[in-house]
Every structure is written in C-alpha cells, then in structure tokens.
Amino acid sequence: MNTNVTIAGVTFQNPVMTASGTFASGLEYSEFVDLNRLGAVVTKGVASVPWPGNPTPRVAETYGGMLNAIGLQNPGVDVFLERDLPYLKQFDTRVIVNVCGHSLEEYLDVVNKLADADVDMLEINVSCPNVREGGIAFGQDPKALFTVTEAVKKAAAQPVIMKLSPNVTDIKEMARAAEEAGADAISLINTFTAMKIDIDKRRFVLANKTGGLSGPAIKPIAVRMVYEAAHAVKIPVIGMGGIATAEDAIEFIMAGATAVAVGAMNFHDPAVTIKVAEGIEAFMQSRNIPDLDSIRGCV
Numbered sequence: 001m002n003t004n005v006t007i008a009g010v011t012f013q014n015p016v017m018t019a020s021g022t023f024a025s026g027l028e029y030s031e032f033v034d035l036n037r038l039g040a041v042v043t044k045g046v047a048s049v050p051w052p053g054n055p056t057p058r059v060a061e062t063y064g065g066m067l068n069a070i071g072l073q074n075p076g077v078d079v080f081l082e083r084d085l086p087y088l089k090q091f092d093t094r095v096i097v098n099v100c101g102h103s104l105e106e107y108l109d110v111v112n113k114l115a116d117a118d119v120d121m122l123e124i125n126v127s128c129p130n131v132r133e134g135g136i137a138f139g140q141d142p143k144a145l146f147t148v149t150e151a152v153k154k155a156a157a158q159p160v161i162m163k164l165s166p167n168v169t170d171i172k173e174m175a176r177a178a179e180e181a182g183a184d185a186i187s188l189i190n191t192f193t194a195m196k197i198d199i200d201k202r203r204f205v206l207a208n209k210t211g212g213l214s215g216p217a218i219k220p221i222a223v224r225m226v227y228e229a230a231h232a233v234k235i236p237v238i239g240m241g242g243i244a245t246a247e248d249a250i251e252f253i254m255a256g257a258t259a260v261a262v263g264a265m266n267f268h269d270p271a272v273t274i275k276v277a278e279g280i281e282a283f284m285q286s287r288n289i290p291d292l293d294s295i296r297g298c299v
Helices: 077-088 104-113 142-155 171-180 216-230 246-255 272-286
Strands: 005-007 010-012 016-018 040-042 059-062 065-068 094-099 121-125 160-163 185-188 192-195 210-214 237-240 259-262
Touching (some): 016 272, 065 216, 077 094, 121 142, 142 171, 171 216, 216 246, 246 259, 246 272
Parallel strands (some): 016 259, 094 121, 237 259
Antiparallel strands (some): 065 210
C-alpha cells in the first residue's frame, strides 16, 4: 500500500496537509501532533512586513463551522525565516509557505526573500484584497489572478500553488487562469464570505462585519468546486473545505484531488490531521487499494 503523492516533482509521504491559517507554523501544535507523520505543514500567511490583523472580536462559532476575520495577522517574512522555518526543518515533513500581499510588489518581495530558503513549495493566497483595485480580491478577477500567478512563477525558486477563492461565479475559469499563467498546482477552497448578527445587541458579531466561513458546513460545496476545478485543468489540485474525517478526505480524492488540507477542525481536535491520515491508510487496507491513483477522480 502506497500513500505517497507527488505534486510538481515534490513527493509527500501521504496526502494530508494542514490548511493555512489553522496550524500557525506548527510550533503551537507540535506537542499534540507528530509533524513527522504529516504530508506537509502549510504555514500561516507570510507577508513582506508584519500585519496586525483586524480588530476584535474576529472569531465566531456558527452552525457546523466558524467565522474568522483575523485579517492574516502575521509577524512578517523576516521573523518567519529566523524563527519558524528553522523549527519546522527539524521534522521529516514537507514545508509549504503561504504567501499573502496587498499588491503584486508585496507578493514578489516575500517570494524573493524565500528564494534561498529551504522550503518545498509556495502557496499564494489570492484572497487578499488588492488595494490598488478598490479592494477586490486578486482571486476574484481572472485577469488579476493571471497577472499575479505569472509574475510569482517567474520570480519563484520553488513550485507555485495558487490558492483559489470560492467567492466567484465560475471556479473553472479561475482554475484555468492559474494554469495558463504557469501555476504548478492549485488549492481550493478558501473560506466563503459570511456574516453573523447578534439579535439581542442588534449588531454584527464580528468587528469586521463579515468573515470567512469554514468548517464541516461548507464541505459539500467544496467537494463540488474541487471536482469542477480538477476536471478543468491538468495540473494537480489540493482539496480542502470542511474536512473532519478520513471519509471526507477520500471524497475530495475521488473528486479529483491529489492531496487534501485539513483546516478548521484543527481547532476542534488538534490531532485531527493524524486521524485523517491514519483513516485513509485504514480505508486503503480494508479495500485492498494499492495507491491513491487507483481511486483519484474515480467518480
């Protein structure tokens, strides 16, 4: 039985990754999770300079999930290179750095600083608001997505994953734009824009008014979008969105995903990623499945 998967020439010991923003850079979770047993650790978003994030309250529980408006708070790429990356390199797991920015120049600054770093892949968060275009996210405009992808790919020393937003009319169009611009892989979905109102206080629960919805409630939509994207492009797809169990992860693989990422459920159960990885192995053993290629995209 072989759980290995390969994306853009990078081989992972199993298909289970952490979703950016839900696992920090692994430091906080390492006492609960053996990072050596994960396919990859995907870091929290890394920007060119420290980002303070949004005002509080910025997290709220919802039925079947959660809302967050953290605002990609992070200490910046210099701190990441000095503190977080050396810690991660102690473990036998792949390291994927999530890159965020408010402009093309900000993305490229981080990408250039990571060029000589010992990281395996870059994941570009195009759900960031483009401040030069009135705040629309890069990932909501196929032309902006193409421009960022093409520029990042030219500058990057590592393979590039473009993380797509679900807040679009046609996910296939966005997937094709990323592929045509040279992306090595795509990952989806990021969170849905959503809102919660406190009916007693008669005001928004989040200071930012809106936040990103994640958790089990979004999984059926995520599976559909991964299926559509995987059938629209030839590059690998990393599927995510509400994965709580191995069965959930296998749905994404059967929809066409090469690998999966577990996000919001890390807050509910810090060991969930290991349980998902072990559950996939058990599923394969019980059904005599020799490798994941045997079931990938089988529906």
